[in-house]
Amino acid sequence: MQTKAYAAQSASTPLAPFTIDRREPGPKDVLIDILYCGVCHSDLHTARGEWAGVQFPAVPGHEIVGRVSAVGSGVTKFRPGQIVGVGCMVDSCRECESCREGFEQYCDGPVGFTGTYNGPVGGGFNTYGGYSAAITVDEDFVLAIRHKEEDLAAAAPLLCAGITTWSPLRHWNAGPGKKVGVVGIGGLGHMGVKLAKALGAHVVAFTTSAAKIADGKKLGADEVVVSKNEDEMKAHANSFDLILNTVAAPHDLDAYMVLLKRDGAMCLVGVPPAPHPSPAVFNMILKRRSLGGSLIGGIAETQEMLDFCAAHGITSDIEMITMQEIDTAYDRMMKSDVKYRFVIDMASLKAA
């Protein structure tokens, strides 16, 4: 099926209209008419070729909310007309230990999981994401969206920014009695603050932008620290159970490692194009601190997060854009000028 999309043809060309071919729904497939697609910093890293292994043409977009327009004969979980979501994955091997345990994002199969765009982690073929009018997805990788109609655009970023922060918050037991830091108030960070707060933790947001202090508090942070201010940073030494670091650029990790208490952990979710400077070993061994990382989240935990957010009225703070405005949105994202997630109204693509 010929489908309208927006693609980067190379790392140095702006995104532009492109026609892609979507498969007719097979027995287990759901065909989705895309209503909204969030704009993740990973879309920018991909479209601009900042990571190794990017395939072109690249059609980014993995925060998809849409309406089911058709289902295959064997589909049991979804029906036409239903509002659904698609996140960062559209397939995995389904047989390995990680897949069987519901952590498809860590699929140990021969090529790993299949990204919603840029194909399987191990390569082989390309896939096209949500900057498009429609997508065909196996029902096992489709999520039910239970938010109110008027919240659907703002629910789209939950499909990546939401689950990418939810999964480590749950894994490291963020909750009552825990002090949780979130570094970077961007797309991921602002969801991390909201979710950590909703889980009952004491939340401290770290920002490089003093202009975001008031917003950080509105989002739910108990405290907001401007990370360039050394005294403000020192006041939190040895006190965090968990720090979630969402920053998309290389920076000094030691500034945060020393804020962890004994046995505390910093989880990296930001994926800068170049490595961070190595953290100092002494900072880690003296208090048995750990440094880890986390990748998006499994399908079951994504549904759990979506249902938690629907029940608690949690959505993303968004700025709606047209498909045609995507490159300007990327440029603003590079300047940390996003409040706090761009979402593309896909009607603008369909009308063009």
Ligand code: NAP
């Ligand atoms: P974003 O909206 O651009 O937010 C990143 C935030 O980091 C900025 O708003 C800014 O917050 C802070 N920041 C930016 N440059 C900085 C610098 N040089 N030094 C310190 N802070 C800086 O991006 P996002 O969509 O949240 O994505 C963040 C990163 O996570 C990206 O690398 C993305 O690829 C990655 N990601 C990873 C996963 C995963 O599964 N692990 C999933 C999705 C995205 P302040 O203004 O508050 O400082």
Ligand code: ZN
């Ligand atoms: Zn993403």
Ligand code: ZN
């Ligand atoms: Zn697998």
